[in-house]
Amino acid sequence: xxxxxxxxxxxxxxxxxxxxxxxxxxxxxxxxxxxxxxxxxxxxxxxxxxxxxxxxxxxxxxxxxxxxxxxxxxxxxxxxxxxxxxxxxxxxxxxxxxxxxxxxxxxxxxxxxxxxxxxxxxxxxxxxxxxxxxxxxxxxxxxxxxxxxxxxxxxxxxxxxxxxxxxxxxxxxxxxxxxxxxxxxxxxxxxxxxxxxxxxxxxxxxxxxxxxxxxxxxxxxxxxxxxxxxxxxxxxxxxxxxxxxxxxxxxxxxxxxxxxxxxxxxxxxxxxxxxxxxxxxxxxxxxxxxxxxxxxxxxxxxxxxxxxxxxxxxx
Ligand code: R5P
Numbered sequence: 263x264x265x266x267x268x269x270x271x272x273x274x275x276x277x278x279x280x281x282x283x284x285x286x287x288x289x290x291x292x293x294x295x296x297x298x299x300x301x302x303x304x305x306x307x308x309x310x311x312x313x314x315x316x317x318x319x320x321x322x323x324x325x326x327x328x329x330x331x332x333x334x335x336x337x338x339x340x341x342x343x344x345x346x347x348x349x350x351x352x353x354x355x356x357x358x359x360x361x362x363x364x365x366x367x368x369x370x371x372x373x374x375x376x377x378x379x380x381x382x383x384x385x386x387x388x389x390x391x392x393x394x395x396x397x398x399x400x401x402x403x404x405x406x407x408x409x410x411x412x413x414x415x416x417x418x419x420x421x422x423x424x425x426x427x428x429x430x431x432x433x434x435x436x437x438x439x440x441x442x443x444x445x446x447x448x449x450x451x452x453x454x455x456x457x458x459x460x461x462x463x464x465x466x467x468x469x470x471x472x473x474x475x476x477x478x479x480x481x482x483x484x485x486x487x488x489x490x491x492x493x494x495x496x497x498x499x500x501x502x503x504x505x506x507x508x509x510x511x512x513x514x515x516x517x518x519x520x521x522x523x524x525x526x527x528x529x530x531x532x533x534x535x536x537x538x539x540x541x542x543x544x545x546x547x548x549x550x551x552x553x554x555x556x557x558x559x560x561x562x563x564x565x566x567x568x569x570x571x572x573x574x575x576x577x
Pocket of ligand 1: 431432434435464482483484485486487488489490491
């Protein structure tokens with residue numbers, strides 16, 4: 263695998279290190295820094311001519327800087343004659359505006375897909391895209407890995423099938439939550455939620471399913487402000503559940519999410535390491551699971567032109 267190289271931007275150094283260590287490699291030497299005026303400076307310091315290069319960069323906070331770093335790294339690699347450039351985007355940001363929900367708004371997910379392709383990416387590797395259809399915004403291969411087997415595994419060790427209920431915090435997430443509930447052999451409850459277009463506030467309209475006397479496991483793809491989790495947890499408690507925890511792939515923790523989750527009815531949350539968030543790492547009620555090995559295994563399979571879907575049997 264000499265011509266397999268991994269370059270990292272500044273979004274998630276611990277995950278990038280974990281990926282290369284699982285591959286038995288070192289990160290390709292590169293400088294990704296700033297000019298005095300804030301512009302991004304990229305210099306790949308080793309040859310990548312003819313190499314298959316995987317660029318690890320989440321589009322997480324600071325979102326625009328991290329996106330721009332990704333684009334400039336790809337451009338540098340393309341101009342340095344890399345054979346294949348794969349953008350490994352553990353957290354794919356700008357995914358929530360994937361259609362026009364009202365007049366005069368952008369479809370940001372499509373624009374970002376266009377820019378990444380234009381920069382020179384030959385393929386995309388990510389996990390739990392907010393909306394699966396974003397794969398179609400690209401005309402290059404997109405491998406969208408699934409976080410649910412990892413989330414389910416983290417629950418299995420803590421809660422038995424007869425005491426738990428898996429809860430989807432919105433109708434859109436029901437498919438993901440159902441996969442977890444099937445894997446754990448637990449019933450599924452679904453929340454109907456409404457988001458205010460102006461202030462983004464969350465309102466729970468309805469809860470389908472019985473949660474009385476149960477331990478509830480909210481399964482979601484993203485925790486941003488924590489508004490969804492805290493509102494849903496309150497309704498679950500009102501309906502008589504004993505304990506609420508949440509398992510989510512991407513822990514953004516925007517604004518005062520950590521404080522409001524800690525003050526809410528939620529007992530604990532589990533997130534993967536697609537986003538590097540120091541404050542969340544220090545919070546006692548947040549458990550962390552790593553998906554570095556999954557990315558490393560997938561990168562190896564892509565490099566060797568082997569199937570990726572076989573990593574997710576019975577899906
Ligand atoms: C919504 O469709 C997503 O699946 C998440 O529920 C949402 O992005 C979470 O955002 P927040 O934490 O700000 O409520």
